[in-house]
Amino acid sequence: MGAIDVKLPAALASECGGARHLTVDLPPEATLADVLDRIDATHPRLARRLRDEAGQLRRYVNIYIGEDESRRLQGLGTPVAGHDIQILPSIAGG
Amino acid sequence: MAYLVLIGTRKGLFTATSDNRHDWVLKGPHSLDADGFTAVSEIYATAADPATSRLLVAAESPHFGPSVWSSDDLGATWTEPEAAPLAFPQDLPYRPLDFSDTAGVDQPGSGRSNTVKRVWQLAFSPARPGRVWAGVEPTSLWSSDDGGATFTFNRALWDHPHHETWGSGGGGPAVHTIIPDPHDGDKVTIAMSTGGIYQTSDDGRTWDGITKGITVDFGPDPEPESGQCIHKVARDAEGTLFTQNHGPVYRREKDGWANVSAGLPSEFGFALTAHPSRPGTAMVWPVVSGMYRFPPDHRLAAWRTDDSGDTWAPWGTGLPDGDYFTPVLRDASCTDGAADPAWYFGTRSGDVFAAVDSEGTWRPVAEHVPDVLCVRAIETT
Numbered sequence: 430m431g432a433i434d435v436k437l438p439a440a441l442a443s444e445c446g447g448a449r450h451l452t453v454d455l456p457p458e459a460t461l462a463d464v465l466d467r468i469d470a471t472h473p474r475l476a477r478r479l480r481d482e483a484g485q486l487r488r489y490v491n492i493y494i495g496e497d498e499s500r501r502l503q504g505l506g507t508p509v510a511g512h513d514i515q516i517l518p519s520i521a522g523g
Numbered sequence: 524m525a526y527l528v529l530i531g532t533r534k535g536l537f538t539a540t541s542d543n544r545h546d547w548v549l550k551g552p553h554s555l556d557a558d559g560f561t562a563v564s565e566i567y568a569t570a571a572d573p574a575t576s577r578l579l580v581a582a583e584s585p586h587f588g589p590s591v592w593s594s595d596d597l598g599a600t601w602t603e604p605e606a607a608p609l610a611f612p613q614d615l616p617y618r619p620l621d622f623s624d625t626a627g628v629d630q631p632g633s634g635r636s637n638t639v640k641r642v643w644q645l646a647f648s649p650a651r652p653g654r655v656w657a658g659v660e661p662t663s664l665w666s667s668d669d670g671g672a673t674f675t676f677n678r679a680l681w682d683h684p685h686h687e688t689w690g691s692g693g694g695g696p697a698v699h700t701i702i703p704d705p706h707d708g709d710k711v712t713i714a715m716s717t718g719g720i721y722q723t724s725d726d727g728r729t730w731d732g733i734t735k736g737i738t739v740d741f742g743p744d745p746e747p748e749s750g751q752c753i754h755k756v757a758r759d760a761e762g763t764l765f766t767q768n769h770g771p772v773y774r775r776e777k778d779g780w781a782n783v784s785a786g787l788p789s790e791f792g793f794a795l796t797a798h799p800s801r802p803g804t805a806m807v808w809p810v811v812s813g814m815y816r817f818p819p820d821h822r823l824a825a826w827r828t829d830d831s832g833d834t835w836a837p838w839g840t841g842l843p844d845g846d847y848f849t850p851v852l853r854d855a856s857c858t859d860g861a862a863d864p865a866w867y868f869g870t871r872s873g874d875v876f877a878a879v880d881s882e883g884t885w886r887p888v889a890e891h892v893p894d895v896l897c898v899r900a901i902e903t904t
Contacts, residue, residue: 440560440586441558444558474605477606478584478586481588481639482610482613484613485636518586519586
């Protein structure tokens, strides 16, 4: 098991009691999907802000694994061991 | 008496309160969630239960998706369930959103799964306490028996043989109108665009299309049973249905529909509202045409009938008398259901007006808010 630090945007902080970080413990082979599944088990409302009911990332939710956005890696199947994770909503809108 | 108006806009929920329906206090945009992203979310559906004063608001955040909030203290505080109030069963085969959706391209990131994009309509059932119906994009109907906290997907409508002919109007493929029968909880009328008008008399277990007789001018079949561009449906005090279509306004008759647009300046429009207690009385807000979506003569006007559509006339004083260039969207009109009801409507310019039926004077409820998508009003004491 390893501790993965997940950094949250301010727009979702209340879902974690105001905290801007979550720590999840996962086995070394864990993927981003495993991280989100773990969040879903403990913080379901936060989880559904990030993924739809089909399990896909919402269009304007970006998740960085280390320094790379997950869509540029292996998406939800990207291994996360050794990396911090940061959730960043797109800055968009008029 | 006191009155509350819920104004759903392109950016957030606004509320207005009044003791006399002349002078209004406007508040908003409201943050339904603690972090405030709902203050800039799209509010396509609101509902107010006259029996309990419970309020419901459906917000769609472009970032964080759709959800439904409730309030039992007239909007002072809002509650959202932990679990998603609406979520498609994932063992359901994928249905394309419309004819152009051959690769799921209208649902970026969602591949070929059915997912709730937006809630377009929320309606309390007057005859069944606790029951709330939700009309959703993609075209689907849902019901709740816990006041709108959790919703169940209506499989019977999804499996209707017409489903393959339902598609996407300009705003998206959705059930946008739900009219629960005020006396029989098993009876509900719904409408979708594109699609048609459907009714159930067995609490949603079966659905019958009642669109036949409405004509279209945009397809090879002038009277298709489905694939129609229904914009809004309203039920008058005696149960007669009226519909504002992409084309004419119709009145439901024994075995079909009668075109009752002859007295209107144009056949096209979106919003339609019926008087809650006077049969045959309804209001529409005409738009020049499908290609020229401005009020006739660029003047804002509410057109009213008191004889079931046989004749129409502009109603009320007090509306802006200068040029006005935006329409009233399909869910942006209502009444408050009072014994002497007031009529309400909002425009894409962000203006909301109210007029007490017995007075006939439009007064501003809100000015310069974002595009008004939906309006609901309730008598609160």
